[in-house]
Amino acid sequence: MSLIKLENVSFSFKDNIILDNISFEIQEGETFGLVGNSGSGKSTIALLLLKLLKNYEGKIIFEDKDIALIKRKQNLKDFYKNVQIVFQDPYSSLDSKKTVGYLIEEPLIIHKHYSKSKRCLRVDNIMDLVGLDKKYKLNYPHQLSGGLRQRLAIAIALVLNPKFVVLDECVSALDISIQAGILNLLNELKAKLNLTFLFISHDLNVVGYICDKIAVLNNGKIVEIQETENLFKNPIDSYTKKMFNNSYYEL
């Protein structure tokens, strides 16, 4: 079943066409990859899916509903409970004056979930899940290492039990010896919690490892969508071929 569907989505900023007639579907339980150069429109797609940009053409459908029509406060809250994002550098998106424990709890407070004691349990439970030791609860984000900070960002994204998570370059800023741990965690969480991911990255090795299906973006257009193994073995589009040939990614 498809969880997300984009139908002929275009988006322009001033006179620049950022996205040009984009259509794809993401199935439930899938990790869908987006690759492309900077400026190709990867992150714009992420922002559109999160309803953070207005005035696009075409339709974006989440669970059979057109997200442009979600307007009432309660419906919006329900939508954001189900759709979350993890950014490249969590440090710049985390409130530096709040503790780790509070940052994870905050979405629960906003969404008026549970009583205080139940919230605490939920925070403990999610910290366990993402491999963040509970001793960090009273620490501040700057006191964590890059890898732990990314685990914190994942915990915040998952605490409301969403169905769909956008991962925008979420391992690019990490040291290479830390990357593998986060990638394993994402795979584990996906299986355990029945998640669907949109995975945005420019790193062919990472995308090739984690994604089931990959869309290649060039200048705001999708030039090719294929299952991962096929895309690596038999790229069809000339841009995709160029991308594989020109980047030395194989060890």
Next chain:
Amino acid sequence: MNNKVLEIKNYSLSLDINKRSIKAVDDVNLQINQGEIVALVGESGCGKSLTALSILSLLPENSKILNGEINYKEVNLLTLDKTQLNKIRGKDISIIFQEPMSALNPLIKVGNQILQTLKKHSKDEKNPKERVYSILKQVGLEDENRIFNSYPHQLSGGMRQRVLIAMALINKPLLLVADEPTTALDITIQGQILDILKQMNKKLDTAVLFISHDLALVKTLCDKVYVMYASMIVESGSIEEIIQNPLHPYTKALLKSLPSVSQRGKKLPSIKGIVPKLENRIENSCPFAPRCEFAKPICFSEKPKLEKMNNSFVRCHLAKEINQ
């Protein structure tokens, strides 16, 4: 053929952070021969960039050289004063940085910036502008007239990096230090920049010290590689040797943990723990010991020496034991 261009000998450097003096480069030995492309690989904070900056004496103010030599041909660069250094920097040894935008002057046309570099070192050049046009062409900027008269912000990231390469090579240096020159660029552009470095290395016989965290890039470009971890060189050897048959537990674990399409569906063998922060590094022990799957008591109490094994050098107490 074994013509030494650069030799770093027992080089150590400390940084003053919060009134404490912390070793950021520890006993580094490195050699580059004429025309060779040598890689220095490591994660952020391992000291690779500090080592590179040391060669050109571009160190931050809070750094202090503890001991060692950096010999360019027969001269110890560390003993030179500024005037002497300026005769070598930009002429015999040049550098390109990760972010080409911040390395170029935004107010001067890029052609004139390259011209400045040329004129500073070859005053009797008859046709300097022609030389600049020709080098721009050689680094793949075909429309050399337009590029010459452009300001940095009018060029794309890849073009800016080419301009920097042109500027670094205009005086035909013997050594080019390239500090993560492709990290800020798009994947499709990365490959092109590597190709140009390779071509220019062949054409001018310029040796290159390529600093990177990406082993796949290093593999396509370099002959020899030095792997750094937490201020120290832990392993060095030919690139094939290190990828096929890594000796140090860090290199082994790192190579195994890299994701790729062939690993799909499998759990990646990740390395536990984190790279120790500068201020948490313990002297007189192996820096990798807390994360190492083979670690024994000796690893925590004694700093291993860099020793020859097979065709490589490795800094590990247990190298013989685990590599049988």
